[in-house]
Amino acid sequence: AFKPRRGPLPPGPRGYPIIGNTLQMPREHAWVTFAQWAKDYGPIIHLSVLGSPLFVLNSPDVISELLEKRSAIYSDRPVIPMAGELIGFSEYMTLNRYGDRLRESRKLMLGALSPRSAPALNAIEEVKALELLPRLLHAPAQFRAHLRWLVASVVYQVTHGYRVESCEDPLVQSAERLNDLFGRLLEPGAFLVDSFPFLRHIPDWFPGAGFKAVAKREREALIKARDEPYDMVREQVIRGTATPSFVADLVERNSNPTPEEDNLYRSVATVFYLGGSDTSVSALESFFLIMLLYPEVQRKAQAELDCVLEPGQLPKFSDRSRLRYLSALLLEVHRWNPVVPISIPHCVTEDNVFQGYLIPKGSSVIANTWAILHNPDLYPDPFEVVPERYLKQDSPAKSEKINPDPRAFVFGYGRRACPGQMLAEDTLFIAAATILAMFDIAKALGPDGAPIEPKVQYDGGIICHPSPFDCRITPRSKEAERFMRNIAV
Numbered sequence: 001a002f003k004p005r006r007g008p009l010p011p012g013p014r015g016y017p018i019i020g021n022t023l024q025m026p027r028e029h030a031w032v033t034f035a036q037w038a039k040d041y042g043p044i045i046h047l048s049v050l051g052s053p054l055f056v057l058n059s060p061d062v063i064s065e066l067l068e069k070r071s072a073i074y075s076d077r078p079v080i081p082m083a084g085e086l087i088g089f090s091e092y093m094t095l096n097r098y099g100d101r102l103r104e105s106r107k108l109m110l111g112a113l114s115p116r117s118a119p120a121l122n123a124i125e126e127v128k129a130l131e132l133l134p135r136l137l138h139a140p141a142q143f144r145a146h147l148r149w150l151v152a153s154v155v156y157q158v159t160h161g162y163r164v165e166s167c168e169d170p171l172v173q174s175a176e177r178l179n180d181l182f183g184r185l186l187e188p189g190a191f192l193v194d195s196f197p198f199l200r201h202i203p204d205w206f207p208g209a210g211f212k213a214v215a216k217r218e219r220e221a222l223i224k225a226r227d228e229p230y231d232m233v234r235e236q237v238i239r240g241t242a243t244p245s246f247v248a249d250l251v252e253r254n255s256n257p258t259p260e261e262d263n264l265y266r267s268v269a270t271v272f273y274l275g276g277s278d279t280s281v282s283a284l285e286s287f288f289l290i291m292l293l294y295p296e297v298q299r300k301a302q303a304e305l306d307c308v309l310e311p312g313q314l315p316k317f318s319d320r321s322r323l324r325y326l327s328a329l330l331l332e333v334h335r336w337n338p339v340v341p342i343s344i345p346h347c348v349t350e351d352n353v354f355q356g357y358l359i360p361k362g363s364s365v366i367a368n369t370w371a372i373l374h375n376p377d378l379y380p381d382p383f384e385v386v387p388e389r390y391l392k393q394d395s396p397a398k399s400e401k402i403n404p405d406p407r408a409f410v411f412g413y414g415r416r417a418c419p420g421q422m423l424a425e426d427t428l429f430i431a432a433a434t435i436l437a438m439f440d441i442a443k444a445l446g447p448d449g450a451p452i453e454p455k456v457q458y459d460g461g462i463i464c465h466p467s468p469f470d471c472r473i474t475p476r477s478k479e480a481e482r483f484m485r486n487i488a489v
């Protein structure tokens, strides 16, 4: 039935005719600018970017009302012609339109990452955390590469039963290349065709159609990165040599899939790495940066580990419930500089009215997660790392309002919320606990012997990373060092 549009659009900064707010869009750290705009315009800001309406949500109440309570109509993704259609990322869950394929994809991934699978996943994560130790001992300066290895090796073990020895592994390299590409493609305005979708219909020989050659090349790279590891496991299953994994399980359960099922399985197996690697690595890098900047916090977390662990034992998942300070510290890792400061855009599938304002069908809606996590009314002293904020709440009534669990925000919202949250949290926990049990992390020393102050700066598009920084990673004791020298990898 025809429903008339109602209500004015929410307020926002005044734009120019036709191009709207395009030129005012912040190029860097947009979340800070959006948070400032929210002070003038309220929790829902309306922007018009190259003719498309964009709404920025800056408060937990509005996010919960729209992206969660009304998630039946707020769970689509915008169409991004270059990344999605021309290169083919729209087949992968993160850019899936709302519908059956998304539902099937999420079901497959959530099934593999459910609490029922936790014991098997945790066993993998514990082994990989152990294997991280000699790497950090022998080449501490390369700690960033080791963190990348850790995440890649957990993910590939889970998805393909595949053992990653180093980041030079060709399967890791091709997946990493796609991650970089995906990040670059999603930067607004990366390709003109995203703003003017009709350009995709121009012939290949036409001047300015170079993007088509790029699309063709990257499309092939994407298919290769998806199929090579999948076909490897399929052959292992046929030969009876496969180790248990997500892909082996799919192939064994359905040896004769339809073309649609086959395509779905392949894309879901790939999206673990696409969605899970850069994100988890960023959180681990922030953990290291926090350890440098807050030695007191590090000492408290180590004291707790010393108290909970038997002498000479490494942490296990069974110790987690007694590691309350460490768990609170990891909440600060998520909050202090969130991995995804502005959530991936959701798209509205129907005209919708909220508090008298119209949110038209087809609009993109983004949540300013960073603004919530740095709102001093919610998190006093938001720029400081204070694990205690989650531990000593004044009163139960107040505790719900102040310092809410940041995981309710950092993993996204409603029916698009991150399906990899458990894997992400478990990897972060066991890595942080194992590292702190064995190593001290401190500021690197300059040539004059004085500690070098790291610059706290985050950059990136959708997924943010701290800029490179050095640190000094030393075994906590002679026994710890001897133990790590004897770990076989």
Ligand code: HEM
Residues within 6 Å of the ligand: 093, 094, 095, 096, 106, 271, 272, 273, 275, 276, 277, 279, 280, 283, 339, 340, 343, 344, 345, 346, 410, 411, 412, 413, 414, 415, 416, 417, 418, 419, 420, 421, 423, 424
């Ligand atoms: C610290 C680590 C991680 C963070 C902070 C994170 C955060 C997010 C966020 C904010 C979203 C967007 C949600 C939305 O649109 O509302 C998302 C989506 C997604 N994440 Fe994660 N993630 C992490 C790790 C992982 C891992 C380990 C995996 C898989 C193994 C994963 C797989 C995905 C997928 C497939 C999506 C797309 C879901 C959809 O569009 O329906 N993520 N994640």
